[in-house]
Structure formats: structure tokens, C-alpha cells
Amino acid sequence: DVKVTQSSRYLVKRTGEKVFLECVQDMDHENMFWYRQDPGLGLRLIYFSYDVKMKEKGDIPEGYSVSREKKERFSLILESASTNQTSMYLCASSFGGEEKLFFGSGTQLSVL
């Protein structure tokens, strides 16, 4: 089974802090994605990556950056956390041209 692991289930941070969310997948998937889930808004794409060191902006990249130094690992960075970034963050991965995404369990981030 594909496993996508997110490093933290819950995180509480203060406004202005730099926050790192880590995601690791074990199936050698080329593609990795970061989404955030908010009530009524569904899943919105923040950033994605098709290969090591490559990144593409999603629909809501403002206030975020990403890093993909290794194929299996995709990090989401909040440079200066703000309260409107309180959300559930979901990492996903997929094979090259495949439509089906495999998701991690999510990180519930609260910014106070």
C-alpha cells in the first residue's frame, strides 16, 4: 500500500513564526502536492511538484513556499504564520500521469 506520512498530526504556532510541514511518501511517486482543507471550500491546491527541485504554484500559493530536495520528501513552509493560515493541511502524491492521488492523514495547524 502507498504510504504518505505527514510529520505532525497537530501543530500550534504563534503569529509570525516560521512553520515547516513535512511529508514523505514511500512509493517513488514523481508528483507531490500540498492542499489545505477549509469548511465549505473543499481542498485548495497550494503548491505541487513534478520532480526533485521542481515546484509549481497552485491556486493559493501566497504566504507559502515549498522545498523538494529528495524525491520522497516535500516540505511546505509558512514563512511568517498568520491566523488565516489556521487550517487542515493535506499532502498527496501520485505517479507521473496518473489521476489518482494518495493522501496523508493531514496536519491540523492552529496559528494563535
Next chain:
Amino acid sequence: DQQVKQNSPSLSVQEGRISILNCDYTNSMFDYFLWYKKYPAEGPTFLISISSIKDKNEDGRFTVFLNKSAKHLSLHIVPSQPGDSAVYFCAARETSKAAGNKLTFGGGTRVLVKP
């Protein structure tokens, strides 16, 4: 502007009856559609999908119907079971170099199946 919309935020159904979840989209370039199911504190899991060249796909109790002219798809769950209580997300993909391999999701529909 949301390209994929699920207009019903919630749905309550009796065990054994049919659940019908609806999804509308605006982008005519979408050519592949998926449904995901999400339980609390878990990531979404893939449920069923359909290509735009088909109008129906069935997998056990789950059937997805696609009406391209109406830009509408629906998920039927028959019979509904208490374990089906979850949030269901509709997702769509446009296969083009510009669009990449990303999925666009709807807002979700929370389904409650009553015993």
C-alpha cells in the same frame, strides 16, 4: 471562482436507502473525474472515477454518472450503510501541459447514514 461545485453541503439518509451526491463543473476541458471519501482525522481516500469518454462507472455499491452536456456528475451509493457516513469530495482534472496533473476539488458533501 470555483470550477467544481458541490451545492449540497450535507445529506442525511436512512440506512439501506440510496444516497445521491451531486457535483457541477464549469471547465469544459476537464476530462477525468474522481470521488474521494474522507473520515474525520484521516486523509481523503479514492473511491471511484470516470473518464469523460464514459457516462457511467460502477464499482460495487458505488456508481458515478457523468452528463457532459450538463457539466454534471453524480455519485450513487446503494444501499447506504452507516460506515458510509463521511465527507465526499468531487474532483476533476484537465489533461493538458498547462494544467499539469493537478486535481480541482469541490467543497465537499457531508453524508450521514442513520441506522
